Amino acid sequence: MKQTYEWLDAYCLGRPAAEKDYKEEWGVDRYQVGGKMFGMLGHDNEGRHILTLKCEPAFGQHLRATYPEIRPGYYMNKEHWNSVDLDGQVPSEVLRQMIDMSHELIVSSLSKKKQRELLGEEVTS
Secondary structure: OOOOOOOHHHHHHOOOOEEEEEEOOOOEEEEEEOOEEEEEEEEOOOOOEEEEEEOOHHHHHHHHHHOOOEEEOOOOOOOOEEEEEOOOOOOHHHHHHHHHHHHHHHHHHOOHHHHHHHHOOOOOO
16 A cells, blocks of 8 residues: 655654755755755656655665665665655655654764754763
C-alpha cells in the first residue's frame, strides 16, 4: 500500500531551529539547521518525488537493504546520504526516524557555540 506523507513538511520544520528555503537552480526545497542542509525534497532524474536525508552509514545500508524505495543519495555523498522515493511504501515511522537522525547529525556537526545559539540550551557533549 502506497504511503502518503502530508505531514512531512511540518515535521521537518518542527525539528529544533529548522528552516526551509527553495533552491531554484536545483528545483528543490531544502531543510536546514544553522545554514547546513539536513533534508532535500525534490525529484530525481527519473521524475520520482524524493526526500534525501543524512544517516549514519551502517543505518543507511540497513535501510537500503530493507526498503527498495531507499537508495543512495541522489547527487549526494552515497555513503552518508539516502534518497527515499515518496511514492513507495516506507513506513512513516521509519521516515520520521531518518529525519530525526539527519537533523541530529547536522546539529552535532555544528560548533558547540552555534548549537547553543540555535537551540538555546546547554550543550553537554
